[in-house]
Amino acid sequence: SMAEMGGYPHYMLKEIHEQGGVCRATIKGRVHDGKVDLSGELAMDEETIKGFKAIHIVACGTSYYASLIAERVFERWTDLDIKVDIASEYRYRDSKISPDTLVVFVSQSGETADTLAAQRKARESGAYSLAVTNVQGSTLARSCDDFLLLKAGPEIGVAATKTFMGQITSLYLLALYIAKIKGTLSDQKQKELTDEMIQLAYKIETILEREPSIEDLAWKFADYKNFLFLGRGMSFPVALEGALKLKEISYIHAEAYAAGEMKHGPIALIDPNVPVVVVAPKDSLYEKTLSNIQEAKARHAPIIAVGFDGDERLASDADHVLYVPSTLEEFSPFVTVVPLQLFAYHVAKKRGCEIDKPRNLAKSVTVE
């Protein structure tokens, strides 16, 4: 009902708007004096953590894209060998899973069939399994050795939004906690990162205030048939998630590529009828991303960029820029994903789609 939706026309929009709160609630009580402390809730003790040599993160759908973002901070902040895989692949592969591997299963529902099957496989190998889930009593949380909850509250929209935010927040906390125990990040760096993490909720809320301009842009682009999403580094998984949101709810074909791979195929598709959405925060790969924008522009594609406030260079290269508050490189996905969720939502709304229950999709895929 309208009341349950808090006055929003769709659950998805309500849930997008809850994301600052989700980020805040997921961090709450878990950061003290510039350090992450999960000792009160995780079953794993310090000795167990010190013994981990590798980490595998396994998930499906949006949870997989959240895992790809986490991969990039685990490799930056910890000494763990990291592998991220799709559950339906992982369960049938021959990856070496040793007892000193931490296998993290990321699942909003905790009931996804392939993720549960992958967990059984990890269990047989003797690895330590951890569920990162939104549902405490879920099958996944009960079958893993350990679980970490995101505090997103129930998500009704089939297209995941606020749970994605909760997942990246939880996974970053986990990475910082492991880094603290393994001593791979200085106190000063931990403080810098946790201080910024606490600011993210406000930054997310600032973007939500800019919704009218995102809606305007979505209306201009609602009739295109194909989109290409590009990003590098931290922004590659954000491009994947932005394209997924658009195809799930608007039924527009949207493909995402690592920006550097554009030349190896998708550039052949680019013409004035294929808008290119480029996730381009001002980070260490920014110049490279700008050159990809220029390549797409030279082929007359309409360019929509997502960039940091104050980045005027981006405005001269792209046709449209969705600005977000700037943050540290590691945290850019927390802000860059939000305008892409809103863009997908408003395109779908303009097209008259069934936003909360898109055709053929289920909130939780409990069969293989």
Ligand code: G6P
């Ligand atoms: C379905 C949902 C997606 C979700 C995926 C994984 O495809 O429609 O929104 O990302 O399942 O679900 P999980 O509950 O395991 O995170």
